[in-house]
Amino acid sequence: MRAIRKRKGNAMDLVLKGGTIVGESGAYEGDIGVKNGSIAAICAPGSGLEGKTTIDVTGKLVLPGAIDVHVHMEIPFCGTVSSDDFTSGSIAAAFGGVTTMIDFAIQTRGEKLVEAVEKRKKIAAAKSAIDFGLHCGITDWNERTREEMKEIVDAGIPSFKLFMIYREEGWMADDGVMFECFEEAASLGATVCVHAENPYIIDVFTRRSIEAGRTDAVQQSLSRPNFSESEAVERAIYLASISGARVYIVHMSTSDAARIVEEWLACGYPAFAETCPQYLMLNNRAFEGADGHLYATCPPIRYEADCEYLWGAVADGSIQVVSTDHCSFTRKQKDLWGGDFRKIPFGLPGVETLLPLLLTHGVDAGRFSLERLVELLCANPARLFGLYPKKGVIRVGSDADLIVIDPEREMEVTPESLHMKCDYSPYDGGALRGFPDITIQRGRIIVRDGQFLGRAGDGRFLKRAAHGGNSNG
Numbered sequence: 001m002r003a004i005r006k007r008k009g010n011a012m013d014l015v016l017k018g019g020t021i022v023g024e025s026g027a028y029e030g031d032i033g034v035k036n037g038s039i040a041a042i043c044a045p046g047s048g049l050e051g052k053t054t055i056d057v058t059g060k061l062v063l064p065g066a067i068d069v070h071v072h073m074e075i076p077f078c079g080t081v082s083s084d085d086f087t088s089g090s091i092a093a094a095f096g097g098v099t100t101m102i103d104f105a106i107q108t109r110g111e112k113l114v115e116a117v118e119k120r121k122k123i124a125a126a127k128s129a130i131d132f133g134l135h136c137g138i139t140d141w142n143e144r145t146r147e148e149m150k151e152i153v154d155a156g157i158p159s160f161k162l163f164m165i166y167r168e169e170g171w172m173a174d175d176g177v178m179f180e181c182f183e184e185a186a187s188l189g190a191t192v193c194v195h196a197e198n199p200y201i202i203d204v205f206t207r208r209s210i211e212a213g214r215t216d217a218v219q220q221s222l223s224r225p226n227f228s229e230s231e232a233v234e235r236a237i238y239l240a241s242i243s244g245a246r247v248y249i250v251h252m253s254t255s256d257a258a259r260i261v262e263e264w265l266a267c268g269y270p271a272f273a274e275t276c277p278q279y280l281m282l283n284n285r286a287f288e289g290a291d292g293h294l295y296a297t298c299p300p301i302r303y304e305a306d307c308e309y310l311w312g313a314v315a316d317g318s319i320q321v322v323s324t325d326h327c328s329f330t331r332k333q334k335d336l337w338g339g340d341f342r343k344i345p346f347g348l349p350g351v352e353t354l355l356p357l358l359l360t361h362g363v364d365a366g367r368f369s370l371e372r373l374v375e376l377l378c379a380n381p382a383r384l385f386g387l388y389p390k391k392g393v394i395r396v397g398s399d400a401d402l403i404v405i406d407p408e409r410e411m412e413v414t415p416e417s418l419h420m421k422c423d424y425s426p427y428d429g430g431a432l433r434g435f436p437d438i439t440i441q442r443g444r445i446i447v448r449d450g451q452f453l454g455r456a457g458d459g460r461f462l463k464r465a466a467h468g469g470n471s472n473g
């Protein structure tokens with residue numbers, strides 16, 4: 001890192017000088033001035049802009065902080081609790097260049113949505129080192145729940161989550177629930193995020209695996225054939241289209257599902273989708289060997305052809321967002337499977353490696369541009385989830401959530417080099433570029449040269465706007 005100059009009595013609190021500023025529509029050289037947590041000036045190089053702290057970032061990339069719209073910190077799930085809590089997960093996020101995350105407040109049976117949200121918000125606010133929002137997971141549909149949706153939207157949570165699976169967890173929404181929830185969401189300008197898999201098809205294939213005497217890890221994938229996702233995606237969007245609700249397919253994993261979303265979008269229907277690095281980077285060979293069970297997640301890791309198709313969809317814009325579905329379990333927790341694929345805690349660590357994976361295997365591999373990276377990880381998530389232009393863009397007036405990346409610096413991924421509370425990563429052994437030298441949240445440097453300088457509990461709850469409006473929080 002280059003020299004820091006400090007000056008007293010200057011207008012700006014912080015100046016990043018001489019970096020390559022990357023936006024979704026282009027990259028240019030310039031200086032960024034930050035005041036009171038917001039971007040206050042963007043000037044041509046050599047402008048003379050100085051701050052109380054001035055950092056020369058010549059030769060470095062300056063991007064908006066990434067937004068991970070799909071994480072599960074300390075979630076009780078599959079008989080255990082995911083290993084990253086809001087503190088460890090948010091610190092790991094900051095090391096990976098993520099400055100905003102959206103987690104889930106999932107209603108339990110009999111619980112009011114407002115109670116679920118308040119409970120989760122309190123935990124996250126006390127512990128998170130980065131700004132956060134919440135989606136509201138609906139699991140107990142009744143007239144009170146329907147009426148409450150407006151209150152949730154008005155409280156800054158304009159996105160709901162429905163699970164088409166997870167009967168045992170008591171989370172599953174049937175077609176009737178989905179249909180009515182879509183109706184209400186449409187009238188409120190809210191987005192419904194859907195985990196789309198068909199549980200009945202999964203039951204059939206699970207039974208077949210068991211009847212064949214197979215409980216090994218690869219059955220987690222084989223028992224959830226590709227069409228168990230694509231059928232559910234088609235059905236979810238079709239049901240949403242009756243009322244016109246905006247629908248967002250989470251962690252989309254198959255090429256067939258991606259084609260379906262593309263077709264609806266091409267007809268002008270507001271159907272959007274995210275995929276995750278695991279569906280781009282990994283394929284069913286991951287299940288080979290003694291560690292195969294570590295890769296179990298829902299939907300499962302698919303096939304080489306799916307990865308290639310999804311990379312194309314991410315590059316051409318037919319998938320709008322890449323998030324992580326970060327849900328980490330340690331090796332010990334994954335060991336709960338005891339040789340039976342039905343008992344593996346489902347989920348993978350990922351919040352820290354999101355941006356480096358996409359920079360290395362997306363941009364550096366020539367699959368898409370840096371601008372597209374910013375669209376996928378910053379601008380699109382902010383737009384789709386009511387945070388734009390407060391977050392996701394480098395613009396005067398926006399929050400000064402910025403990351404500084406040395407495009408030449410490579411880091412080997414090992415459990416020791418990462419900060420997630422997890423003793424493995426699916427990407428261990430690989431070398432990645434894109435881990436930021438500096439991460440800035442609302443003008444405060446929270447990571448610098450491998451040191452965490454932020455504070456647990458400093459992350460703010462973000463009130464988000466329903467679609468059509470701008471962020472108000």
Ligand code: URP
Nearest residue numbers: 195297298325327346347
């Ligand atoms: O296996 C996964 N993805 N675990 C997290 C819960 C979910 O379905 O997103």
Ligand code: ZN
Nearest residue numbers: 195250251298
């Ligand atoms: Zn899910």
Ligand code: ZN
Nearest residue numbers: 070072325327
């Ligand atoms: Zn998830």
